[in-house]
Amino acid sequence: MLPFSRFKMYFARSSACFKHAGRCFLNTNNGPTYPPVKFNIKPDYKCLFDTPVHIKVEGLRPKQQVIFRATLTDEKQVKFVSSADFEVDDRGVLDLAQSAALGGDYSGVHPMGFMWAMKAQSDLGRLIRKDITSPFKVLLSVHDKTSCEKDARPLASCIHERGFLGDGVRRIPVREGRIRAILFLPPGEGPFPGVLELGGTAGGMLESRACLLANHGFATLCLAYFSYDDLPKRLLDLHLEYFEEALQYFQNVPQVRKGGVGIMGISKGADLALSMASFLPGVRAVVSVNGCNANLQCPLHYGELTLQGLGLDAERIVIRESGVLNVRHCYHDPRAPENAACLIPIERASARFLFVIAQDDQVWDAEVYARQAEEQLLSHGRSRPEILLLPGAGHLLEPPYFPSCSASFHKFVGTSVEWGGAPVSHSAAQEKYWQRIREFFLENLGGAGPSKL
Known part of the structure; x- marks a missing residue:
C-alpha cells in the first residue's frame, strides 16, 4: 500500500488532471465524459514542405483556453518552437483556419503560423535542411492554459512530417x-x-x-x-x-x-x-x-x-x-x-x-x-x-x-x-x-x- 502522504499527493495530482485534461472530469461510471482529444490534419499528417495543411483539434471543452505548440529539431540539434494562445469554439474544436491566435508568437488567423513563426531556441538560428531525403518531424501539441502543473502532459499531440523529395522525384x-x-x-x-x-x-x-x-x-x-x-x-x-x-x-x-x-x-x-x-x-x-x-x-x-x-x-x-x-x-x-x-x-x-x-x-x-x-x-x-x-x-x-x-x-x-x-x-x-x-x-x-x- 502507498503511505498516506504519498497517497494524498497522488490524489491531488490526479484530481488536477481530471479537472483540466478536457477528456474526463469525474472518475465514475456515470459522470460526464468527453470524446478523446485528437488532431485532424488534412490533406494528411505527411506533406511536402511548401504545402499548406488544415489543422483541427477536436474533443476539447467549449471555450477552453489552450496553448498550441509546434516543435522541431534541426540537423544541428537546435530546437525551433512556436507557441500561441487560443480559445476553443462552442463545439470544442480548435480550427487553425478559423480560430484567431490571442497572443504568443503570432496573433490573428494564420493557419500556417505554427510553422513560419517558429524561433530557434539558440540565438540567431536559421532553419536549413541539407538532407532533403528525409522530412522534418514537427511535434504538435495542445496544452490547457490553466493547468496547475507547468510540466503537465499535453491534452493531445502528434507528429506532423514536412518533406522535400516527393513521390517519384x-x-x-x-x-x-x-x-x-x-x-x-x-x-x-x-x-x-x-x-x-x-x-x-x-x-x-x-x-x-x-x-x-x-x-x-x-x-x-x-x-x-x-x-x-x-x-x-x-x-x-x-x-x-x-x-x-x-x-x-x-x-x-x-x-x-x-x-x-x-x-x-x-x-x-x-x-x-x-x-x-x-x-x-x-x-x-x-x-x-x-x-x-x-x-x-x-x-x-x-x-x-x-x-x-x-x-x-x-x-x-x-x-x-x-x-x-x-x-x-x-x-x-x-x-x-x-x-x-x-x-x-x-x-x-x-x-x-x-x-x-x-x-x-x-x-x-x-x-x-x-x-x-x-x-x-x-x-x-x-x-x-x-x-x-x-x-x-x-x-x-x-x-x-x-x-x-x-x-x-x-x-x-x-x-x-x-x-x-x-x-x-x-x-x-x-x-x-x-x-x-x-x-x-x-x-x-x-x-x-x-x-x-
Missing part, C-alpha cells in the same frame, strides 16, 4: 567534368521545363528550393560553385566557363525540354544568373531573387573578358548593439562611372527577366538595382522586366512556411548579419513569390509534356 548527384551539382527529375519521361538554381555566398549545396520545384513538374539542377566537394573553398574569383559547362550539360539531359532553360539565382547567385543570360546561349528566363545588376564581391572571368567585383565601403557598416552587422548602405553604386567594369551587360541577353525584391532587405537595396536593370534594358530597346515588390520581406526568401530569419551567422562574412523581414509580412511574401516564379517559368519555358517549341 529522382535525385541524381552530378560529377561530370568539373560540374558538382544535384539533378532533380519529376516522375515520368518528360520533357520538363528546366530550371538551373544558384545559391548565394553561403556556398555549398542547399537543395531544398530545387527539390521543391521538381515536385511542381520542373527538371532542376542545383549547381554548387564553391565550398563544396572539391570546388574552391573560398569565393576569390569565378570563371563563367564552369557555368557554361553546367548549362550545356543540363540542356542535354533527355528529360529537359529543348529550346532553352530558366535560371533562378538567389543573392550572389542572382548576378551570376544575369551574367549567364548575358553571355551564354540557351537561357530563356531568369529569376533574380534579391540580387544586384553588377557582378559582386569577386572577379568573374570569361575568356579574355573580366567583370570586376563590385566593392563596398567598410566604414558604412553599422554594428548593432547585439553585434550583428548591417551592410545595407555599404555597396558602391553599380552605375557610377568608376564601376563600369562591374556592370553586367544584360542588354545582350535574349531572356525574359523577373526581379523578386524584398523591400525590407537589409543586405542591400535590391529595388534600386532592379530599377537600374530595367532602365538599362529599356534604353537598349529590350523588353521591360517584371519587378515583383514584396513589402516587409527580408533578404532570406525561402519556400513557403520556412520560419523568417531576421539575422543569422554568415560564414562568408565570419559574423552575424542582419537580413531584415517581419514574420507575418515575410511569410506572406514567401507564398507570393514562390507562386509567381513557377508561373513565370511556365509562361516562358512551357509546361510539362511534349514540347511545342
Whole structure:
C-alpha cells in the first residue's frame, strides 16, 4: 500500500488532471465524459514542405483556453518552437483556419503560423535542411492554459512530417567534368521545363528550393560553385566557363525540354544568373531573387573578358548593439562611372527577366538595382522586366512556411548579419513569390509534356 502522504499527493495530482485534461472530469461510471482529444490534419499528417495543411483539434471543452505548440529539431540539434494562445469554439474544436491566435508568437488567423513563426531556441538560428531525403518531424501539441502543473502532459499531440523529395522525384548527384551539382527529375519521361538554381555566398549545396520545384513538374539542377566537394573553398574569383559547362550539360539531359532553360539565382547567385543570360546561349528566363545588376564581391572571368567585383565601403557598416552587422548602405553604386567594369551587360541577353525584391532587405537595396536593370534594358530597346515588390520581406526568401530569419551567422562574412523581414509580412511574401516564379517559368519555358517549341 502507498503511505498516506504519498497517497494524498497522488490524489491531488490526479484530481488536477481530471479537472483540466478536457477528456474526463469525474472518475465514475456515470459522470460526464468527453470524446478523446485528437488532431485532424488534412490533406494528411505527411506533406511536402511548401504545402499548406488544415489543422483541427477536436474533443476539447467549449471555450477552453489552450496553448498550441509546434516543435522541431534541426540537423544541428537546435530546437525551433512556436507557441500561441487560443480559445476553443462552442463545439470544442480548435480550427487553425478559423480560430484567431490571442497572443504568443503570432496573433490573428494564420493557419500556417505554427510553422513560419517558429524561433530557434539558440540565438540567431536559421532553419536549413541539407538532407532533403528525409522530412522534418514537427511535434504538435495542445496544452490547457490553466493547468496547475507547468510540466503537465499535453491534452493531445502528434507528429506532423514536412518533406522535400516527393513521390517519384529522382535525385541524381552530378560529377561530370568539373560540374558538382544535384539533378532533380519529376516522375515520368518528360520533357520538363528546366530550371538551373544558384545559391548565394553561403556556398555549398542547399537543395531544398530545387527539390521543391521538381515536385511542381520542373527538371532542376542545383549547381554548387564553391565550398563544396572539391570546388574552391573560398569565393576569390569565378570563371563563367564552369557555368557554361553546367548549362550545356543540363540542356542535354533527355528529360529537359529543348529550346532553352530558366535560371533562378538567389543573392550572389542572382548576378551570376544575369551574367549567364548575358553571355551564354540557351537561357530563356531568369529569376533574380534579391540580387544586384553588377557582378559582386569577386572577379568573374570569361575568356579574355573580366567583370570586376563590385566593392563596398567598410566604414558604412553599422554594428548593432547585439553585434550583428548591417551592410545595407555599404555597396558602391553599380552605375557610377568608376564601376563600369562591374556592370553586367544584360542588354545582350535574349531572356525574359523577373526581379523578386524584398523591400525590407537589409543586405542591400535590391529595388534600386532592379530599377537600374530595367532602365538599362529599356534604353537598349529590350523588353521591360517584371519587378515583383514584396513589402516587409527580408533578404532570406525561402519556400513557403520556412520560419523568417531576421539575422543569422554568415560564414562568408565570419559574423552575424542582419537580413531584415517581419514574420507575418515575410511569410506572406514567401507564398507570393514562390507562386509567381513557377508561373513565370511556365509562361516562358512551357509546361510539362511534349514540347511545342
